[in-house]
Amino acid sequence: MVKNDELTVSRRKFVKGSFAGAVATAGVLGGASMFGCSPSEEGGETTAPESAEEAASMPAPNALPEDTITWCQCNVNCGGNCVFQWHSQDGKVTYMETDNTGDDENFQARACLRGRSMRRWLNSSERLLYPMKRVGKRGSGEFEQITWDEALDLLHDKLQYTIDTWGNEAIYRIYATGMYSTTGNPSKRFLNCIGGCVDQLYDYSTHMLQAIMPFMYGTQFSPYDNVHASSFSEAEANSDLVVMFGNSPAETRMGGINAVWDFAKVREAVQSRGGKIVNIDYRLNETSSGHPEEWLPIRTGTDAALCAALIHEFIADGKTDEDFLSTYCVGWNEDTMPEGSKGKNLSYYDYIMGTGYDKVEKTPEWAAPITQIPADTIRALAADLENAEAPFVVQGWGPQRHTNGEEACRAICMVPIALGKIGLPGTNTGQREAEPPIYLVGSIPGADENGPVTQGCSILIPVYQWLNVVDHGTEMGVKKGGIVDPAGELDDNDGMLHTNIHFIWNYAGNCITNQHGDANKVYDVLNSISDDDLFIMTWDTVMTDSAKYSDLILPDAMRSEQMNMQTQGYAEYYAGVTVGNPAQEAPGECRSSYDVLADLAERFDMRDAFTNGGMTHDDWVKYLYENNFSEAYGIEMPTWDEILEQGVFKLPVDPSVGLKAFRDDPEANALGTPSGKIEIYSEQLAALNDEWELEYEDEPIQPLPIFNPGFHGYGSVTDEYPLYCTGFHHKSRTHSSYGFIRELEQVARQQLWINPMDAEARGIANGDQVIVTSPAGQIKIEAKVTSRIVPGTIAVPQGSWRKADMEGDRIDEGGCVNTLSVYHPTPYAKGNGPAHSMIAEVAKA
Template sequence: MDFKDETTLSRRTFVKGSLAGLALAGAAGSAALYGCAPAEEKQQSGGDAPVEETDQIVWGQCFVNCGSNCALRYHVRDGKILYLETDNTGDPENTQMRACLRGRSRRRWINSPDRLTHPMKRTGKRGEDKFEQISWDEAIETISSELKRIIDTYGNEAIFIAPGSGVSGSIVQSAHQRLFNMLGGCVTRYGDYSTGCIQGVMPYMFGKKFSPYDNVHASSMTEALNSDLVIMFGNSPAETRMGGGNIVFDYTKVKENGARIIHIDPRMNETCSGTLDEWIPIRTGTDAALVSAIAHELIANDQIDLDFLHTYCVGYDEETMPESAKGQNKSYYDYIMGTGYDMIEKTPEWAAPITQIPADRIRTLASDIAGAKALFVAQGWGPQRHSNGESATRAICMIPLLTGQIGLPGTNTGQREAEVGSIAGSPTIGGIPSGDNPVTVKIPNYEWVEVIDRGEKMTATNAGIRGADKLSTGFKFVWGFAGNSFTNQHGDINHGHDILADESKCEFIVMTETVLTDSAKYADILLPDVMAAEQFTIGTNGYTEWYRGVRVGGPAQEAPGECRKAYDVQADIADKFGIKDQFTEGRSSEDWVEFLYKQTADKNSDMPSWEEILEQGVWKQEVEPVIGLKDFRDDPVKNALETPSGKIEIYSEELAEIADTWELDEGDVISPIPIFDPGREGYGAVTDEYPLYCSGFHHKARAHSSFGFIDVLKQAARNQMWMNPADAESRGIENGDLCSVKSPRGEIRIEAKVTSRIVPGTVSIPQGAWHDADMYGDRIDHGGCSNTLTMSHPTPLAKATPAHSCIVQVAKA
């Protein structure tokens, strides 16, 4: 079924009085607070009485990395955005990609007095926030000459595009890579901050085609409608995927349908508190210990599906072990039952002090799992963002494997729910073609700051370098675009500052931004970007559950000052190198939008024509739900996985070889089977100086750090550290107190939220708050950014972020 907007792109009559219902209830009593109808217009209209006004309606989209990419409808008058609403096309009960409060506040970002409006160059130290305005001619000339100098001096492996997702889903992201490829290439990255451990380790279990962003290795959340028991490990879509284009709506249907839902999480998260059957509090980072004890109970009580394990899996017991590991007690069964590896039987009594879950409750949970007719297990991406995340993500998948609850109606593979609309037939518009990259070297996403510091020492076996045995140089030229990962979104900000501030290491930094983020303070040249609402753009669905679609529209208003589109800036630099015609192919950014849409529509007959999409602005198409690994379950020979055995590999010979051949730091563990490894600053790491564990969570007021400076959002959802009353009372801390939180790496100031909704012994700090410290002074972060506290040391295999493994002390400030 297709959905079209019955209104035109340019004009419609709109009754403003109907806007009152668009803002969520309780938001200070005013829809205008979040960017909807302005209060002054309501007063002019005589209170709530509707007044007909003729406005231009311009389709837009919320291009940030929350996953939803929800639709926005800008109401424009006299060339300015007056207010905005969200998607009102299709069936309001099922098929509207309606924006959350963040998306509805976007007008406050677009028209913020903090917008960058002129190109600038640094005049002080990096990170010191001292700049002076320059002309675009000087900016382009400086960037081009520095780029040429660095390529000539160090080669193209010294060039890097830093991670950034502030325009997630927009075509302009690929323009930078296109330019650098034409100039000889640059080092690229694999993995990402969100799913680094999953991407790094799950292909060894489910095969090389595995992706955390697909609809093959996981089931739709709607499939849980056919389940009688749903278990969520650290999975809170109400906080992480709350837009109308995402799965939180389908999750609520599951609850209404009668499935029993159990949340296993250090916090009673927002999803759990809204639809609670049961919350099982767990010490952060110990999910694999809980799973091991559940596995013990299932095995001891003969409640496993042995036929499934012998048919579809490698490594469960001696019978299914590969020849290279037979007769050595290396199976998963041996690990659980205490006959191999550490020779410790993984009983509930063993797991209880580790997890803080009573042994009897673990037994009851195992019994519930064994008795489920259709078991749906889904983990969020938080459990794998620990220093032991590579073992944790595989361990959680063992529950459906042991019970044979994979590939059947109402089941899931243990991974996060599928992103149905983003793969498999989706009209993925993509970006401007980047062409071939002559540089084949890739680095782990999380290691890019370390490459600046010690690139020449990083190898395939000590740092996960791909495409070469070692790096030839560190990064000397870095371009950051729409990202706050220089400091704010990267572990150990103080360590990162020391590297970035040293101009002998990275010799030139360019940042393209809309406002002065903490990362932008490290730019040598700072460029003011044009926002999506200020240009003609195209976007597709995000991590969607129920639809695939396209949105075309803009601009809603002119960009302020001297802001310029990133594509035009790249074209000017290409011109300095004599390749502008090759770079643009004679197309403006607007021309690329039309070209890319038509190219995709030619392959998707269901899509509207170019003229039709211009008229209607948005197109959506429902997609069918999926069952993870159904084809493999139906025929494991015909649909063999891309593992060496073609089966699900509980024991991986490849991982065993990596563990034997890689250079690992003391305390780093790579295991061929899913085990419980405490990890760095995990269970058992607390000290008298740092007696509390600290984990993070995604915050409703931000998408990572995007929207982090919007005052009304900060008021609606305060940046607070969650702390159990038992931990607070012993420190004389009350709800709302300003606290000092210290880790071995830094110190922050943050308000306390004293609540029994978090397990004792662990505090939890929302990620993404804007770092605010005098980096040439005491370095105390008054912004409450969790990455001031976290470590930079990566996980052993994927070399990914360990952001949720951290030990701290908390005191009243």
């Protein structure tokens, strides 16, 4: 077991030894090179000695202050949770080292460059320091400072007023991921103490995947496991072909034991076996930027068309695995269709071969003008897939964030399914690479198993639907709006919500405006509602754009300013825990959320219930660590005293093969679908299309993974908006986290990607300021003219902070992509498909 003092104390000895060594060499280097002008005890400057003898006779300078080293992690949502070692002097963080524990340099959770800028966030002059109450219009950013007592009295009164007037169903805990920690957000527990709230369903990262994939791979499906996907370590060991759809870990998962490092090893291993990597993307992304031969350019939003053409070639070449498809699947051809759907040409085979509903054969020639990939190139990729012994087909989460994403994510999975290359060594299911199956510690429970805090409300709202529920929630329900009501709380109202949302609880999130669709519409809707009918509370560390729309802002202490504990990230394929003490005191009047909520709970006479009989925040950290899950995994973890001393505990996780158990024994390990098999055609989805009241009649719920252009997808450009526009994750930000740090803005600027052909036609040169206009709004942004993006498509890095005069021209000079995205939920998931499905025009500013 590695001890913390074995790793870090030696640095102090090094500093002192280096100083002594420098004095010893002063005669060689010259005294001035060592001493120069140094501070005197009185605060003035001393004169440099003129000789080594004079230097030796001078009194010793003040001793260098001792470092205090504490541990923490990068707690924002890239999926990494990379490890920090804070160095503090006199109670203030001075700099940060990252993980250097262990002997193997391949097993260090080292922070990426944006994570290493966390010190600038921690000690930023833009930190929120005091509670504040809104005094201007929503979005104006006009607030006045109030005391904590005033803030908690106001919060108590507004919560009580909401409950008394509309009930707990009117309170919504909005989706937020700006703070990950086992004790980082006890809001759920507090809200359950006062009767509960409507909560969030799905998430912005995998909205369509979470909603639609259970109909194909079963109700147990999760995009966050190693059951329905294979690990990159499995590809490293056994794959001979990796085909990636919209997957760029070099931009999204950049840490030391993160997916980018895993993929680098995959590339080396696959290529050493004579295999190849194919990265399908509308951009030459950062993952393939040094390997352009891997890039297969595609028009954004057309992945399902490419998949259909590939599978057409598998059929034409006789390479589909018919035994696998008949044994493990429903809906591949007429023989495998459900009984009630036979004889109607509804199978996937009929769709591909042109005998299905649209009577169009999905040949490479059909797909070429849609995808911008030549037909011969499609055939060559099909041949590579057919000839591979262990093809690893993997998608990122970008393809499903289109308005046709509910079909696209399933269509990508059809590529390995059609070949029968699932559940075998070196293969994958078409999902993003697997995530670790082991989490060693839990978090503060939202409810007690046998205690006073119980789940108060079970109604769930798709995260992208909150704006509609604020605006017209009583017109929405289970069959009209995708609301989930597992306990039947809405049965007395025909499945419809009883009320709109009247209170938004926003902790560490920027999804009110910046990270939500159609930010201009959000402004209009929120400002159309009276202050008596809507109250928004935001709890954060800096003034985000979402915070400007709040009625009350509370200043949060950061994880590094209190005892903290967190597991490994969900995108890092290992298991671990990091525990650290505060690296510095919180500035101003910032307080930990737990301590504040304990005080708020007291105003509801619920302090004892919330604190579980008086437990402090630090008591919870120790309790959660000592009641870990290590026994279930047969793991021996350090004691509490040992983890406090060493800071970090890590262990590797074995490779995994997605759906291996199902492949090995499909009866004993049946999937959670009606048939227990992979359902290519879903009778459930077909029934829902008939039963639900769909918002847009021309956008049905599709039972098959077809190519559907989607709203503002392929074929929707016009003379006014002739370009397809999409967002992508930027390496300088984790969503919008880190988005205010100027040093990151300078080294990785917010730039519109535009192909030289499109730029030349508009008189735009690299570095020009341009105006991008969509049906939803306008942004001003610098142009990056590059052949690394396909013609006809422009791209805006997502997460940049909005800077718009909403009472003026509304042009967003911060370049936030959600100023351009139209608010248009997808048919079944009610998700954020327009995040990557936009149409636009660009003009020189």
